[in-house]
Amino acid sequence: MVSAFRMTTKTAKPAAAETEALSRSALRRQREREQRYQSILAAAEDLFASTGYHQTSMEQIADAAEVSTGAVYFYFKNKEDLLLSLLDEIGYVLRHLLADEFNRAGASLDRFRGAGLAFFERFCRPYPEKAAIVFRESVGQSPAVELRRKHLFDKLNGDLQAALMRLGHDMGRPVDQNAAEVMAVCIMGIYERVAYHYMIWQDRRADLDAIGRDAVGFILGGVCQTTGKAPCT
Amino acid sequence: MVSAFRMTTKTAKPAAAETEALSRSALRRQREREQRYQSILAAAEDLFASTGYHQTSMEQIADAAEVSTGAVYFYFKNKEDLLLSLLDEIGYVLRHLLADEFNRAGASLDRFRGAGLAFFERFCRPYPEKAAIVFRESVGQSPAVELRRKHLFDKLNGDLQAALMRLGHDMGRPVDQNAAEVMAVCIMGIYERVAYHYMIWQDRRADLDAIGRDAVGFILGGVCQTTGKAPCT
Amino acid sequence: MVSAFRMTTKTAKPAAAETEALSRSALRRQREREQRYQSILAAAEDLFASTGYHQTSMEQIADAAEVSTGAVYFYFKNKEDLLLSLLDEIGYVLRHLLADEFNRAGASLDRFRGAGLAFFERFCRPYPEKAAIVFRESVGQSPAVELRRKHLFDKLNGDLQAALMRLGHDMGRPVDQNAAEVMAVCIMGIYERVAYHYMIWQDRRADLDAIGRDAVGFILGGVCQTTGKAPCT
Amino acid sequence: MVSAFRMTTKTAKPAAAETEALSRSALRRQREREQRYQSILAAAEDLFASTGYHQTSMEQIADAAEVSTGAVYFYFKNKEDLLLSLLDEIGYVLRHLLADEFNRAGASLDRFRGAGLAFFERFCRPYPEKAAIVFRESVGQSPAVELRRKHLFDKLNGDLQAALMRLGHDMGRPVDQNAAEVMAVCIMGIYERVAYHYMIWQDRRADLDAIGRDAVGFILGGVCQTTGKAPCT
């Protein structure tokens, strides 16, 4: 689980009686801890998405999560760490979503279509707050956040790039590594801006099917351009 | 001139004999004023791009522009106004750059190529700070800034959309308005993310030619997809 | 207690076994909180009275109360709130002081005498800072402060007016309501200006007995004028 | 004229050709200067009374007077000086108004009545801004302003005190000087608070006649108390 409570290094206590099975009360505490961690993260996600990262104070997050400010600092190093954790969680969700599509059986081009549609239908539509956080709230906030964002995009780009190269290979028209990278970046750009435009700036959740299809069509056109599949329909 | 000093509303008494030509000293004052306005804006651009909007204090901007904090507030309503003005200026530059390409003579597809290359070569490369501001620093800062950003993108999208519909018409394959809008958004997304990836996150100014060509290739692929020109080379 | 720490709205979860008696440490914290609140208020009172409301900075108040600026803002919404709270406290003290006199047994006219003397002897003399704040520092500072001041005077006037009407009734010469109000306002005016003149502008604390007696004499003359008690001695 | 432009000490120029008659242009300049001085003062009076001394900026005053900020500083040393000048002017008006009443022929008690009525009818009613400035805006603003306010009240008190002593003498019941002073202060207090209550806090201009009569009645009662005139009607 990506959001599992990160074990603090100083886990002193358990050392003594940490028999193979944790005591019942220890288990309960563990569970409560995890719940608190999640509720704080959820509160932060909602507030950052709705009010903005800078406009949200730690106290508001604590209030929304029904804990004290001190508790927030027990679970997270600082405000930035909250955003980083959010980014990690969202990255995890998003990567797996896309990976699932690319690991499906079927014609390789269909996988690109599937991934695109999944991005719009199964990420943006159900989780608009997560989209707002990766694409809006985490932009340009601090070097550390920017770095984490970069890492996230690098991974997504890498996945896409790999899929493109596999596709080129399958089509008998090997794609240059650099070109594949640029294409991956282009695809991510389309995902991002289409989501931003139609989900963050406008609320076109209702039309997302059609929009997604058009965007995916554009992507496929770009992809075929290089991999040569002539009338990419 | 986009950056002409915004005339204050109370443009003074029309005076008696303020003939067509302003007095020499009045002209000089006017010029100096404009210079100050520009130097403050330039200082803000540099600092926002290098240090980040929130990490830059008004005092730093004043110092960099070699004026007092009060002077900054004389020329700009507040910090946000500085960012909005920057956005306006950048939007002006960018739109004209792209419009110039679309108004050129020649095959319509070539214009898309030209616009894409111009974006990378003639906007991102010479003005990396401006790119950092539109694509990074102005993201998610405040409702007003977000709105201005949206307006800017709406205009750019509109230009692109119009060009796409003209192209479809020329090709004898009229493009649906909504589809054209989505395509325009896709193209802007590619511009943005490629610039972000290769200019803001990495410093690949040297490779920008090749990268730009690949990205433009992708765009043309997406465009042809719909407008039907078969082997878009 | 007027100065009891204003209960914050979010009075926490009622907790499980928070029996009728608060834990000892909770009680202590409560007490310390109240002390801090009072010490900040006292610091503000002193500084406002000696230096002036506008001339006193929040930092000075914090320093004088030996707390941080942040602490001041924890206990009071802002600087204005400090003045409003002071006004409330002073109003409470003053009203009760006068009410006590009017509720005494004895000839009704004597009560007016008693109230007047109490105002000078038991309010102005021991609390010159409080007098300075109601009569000087809170004048014309902001709409909210002015309103609170008005409310305070309205209450004092109301008390006086009621006493006057009772007196008229007792004397068999009912007083018109409007006339009673004007008389109440006149009495407050005398209180205020005599205090201002002899306590704020001059330091005639030593002569306050005689001055008070003369002023009270004047008031009684005015009162008898209407209620008819002939040679009001 | 109290508001005549204070001659600056450095009136260098005239020294040479200041023949008994000023040249026509010199006269015109003199007149314009006086007009500007007055218009600035009037603008300040309006703004201070309506918006508050601290809430009014020098720029607002300059704008309202249709001059530059610099001009305001040519005619007045600083913002405080503006308030001091206003206080002087108002003091002049008020003192003469009351003096006129006291210098009238007739029974001496009637003069007190006349003065009181004049205060309400011929000062407060036509010049509510002036009342707002003496009684509200100039209170507790700075040591210098407070001092000037004190001087003004001292003079008014002195006039009243003198009148009281004359009255006592006329009545054959000489009044003690100190007692007369306290009575004067009481009368001023009534003037002030009744004006504040019914003109500044409420707008009872319409009922001012009745209110004034009641207040004057109260004053006469207080006065007779000491000077012995039995049934002061």
Added chain:
DNA sequence: GATGAATGAGCGTTCATTCAT
């Protein structure tokens, strides 16, 4: 004399973070 752009000290306020209990 008049202008108004420029100055810059100063202030109120915020809020991420800490730490005694």
Added chain:
DNA sequence: TATGAATGAACGCTCATTCAT
């Protein structure tokens, strides 16, 4: 562990005043 009061550095902004033109 959890709490929440306390901290204090930092910042945006105002505005009385000055002075070159």
